[in-house]
Amino acid sequence: MILYLNFKFSNEFYNIMSSDNAENIFIDNGDGTVTCKAQGLMWCKTDSMNDLKKWVNYQDSGDYVRELREKKYAGYDNWRLPEKDEMLTLFDKKFENTDQFGKTIYISDHFASGGGFSMIAQQVTGRMRTWVLNIRDGEFSHPDGLWTLTEAARAVRSL
Numbered sequence: 001m002i003l004y005l006n007f008k009f010s011n012e013f014y015n016i017m018s019s020d021n022a023e024n025i026f027i028d029n030g031d032g033t034v035t036c037k038a039q040g041l042m043w044c045k046t047d048s049m050n051d052l053k054k055w056v057n058y059q060d061s062g063d064y065v066r067e068l069r070e071k072k073y074a075g076y077d078n079w080r081l082p083e084k085d086e087m088l089t090l091f092d093k094k095f096e097n098t099d100q101f102g103k104t105i106y107i108s109d110h111f112a113s114g115g116g117f118s119m120i121a122q123q124v125t126g127r128m129r130t131w132v133l134n135i136r137d138g139e140f141s142h143p144d145g146l147w148t149l150t151e152a153a154r155a156v157r158s159l
Contacts, residue, residue: 047154049116061153116152
């Protein structure tokens with residue numbers, strides 16, 4: 001059994017894992033996907049910045065994920081944008097990767113380098129807002145306006 005806790009205290013994120021360690025909680029499946037054993041999630045190895053070479057707003061991120069579903073990326077048709085809590089499972093200061101600017105982002109090196117430094121979550125139910133996670137510092141923002149965002153999207157699916 002794997003126990004994975006992720007919490008914030010005084011603007012610092014702490015991840016506590018048992019029965020596994022940070023280095024092997026993610027598995028590169030060799031098909032363009034990465035599995036998070038602790039959370040039962042499969043992530044696309046790349047994000048919209050890697051694939052489209054541009055920032056996306058919320059509508060674009062939905063289109064990006066829909067295209068992955070329609071193409072049955074890696075054999076699956078249930079790709080979606082992550083929920084807020086799911087995004088946070090990727091962030092850990094034990095990990096180091098680089099974004100498209102060569103700056104450090106704190107996600108596993110099983111994910112492709114050169115992507116965005118932020119991630120868009122699913123739309124907040126009943127609101128015209130979403131959550132955005134900055135994977136350089138682990139901070140969430142809750143910006144107004146879904147169509148004025150300029151972020152990256154990373155698709156996920158439940159196992």
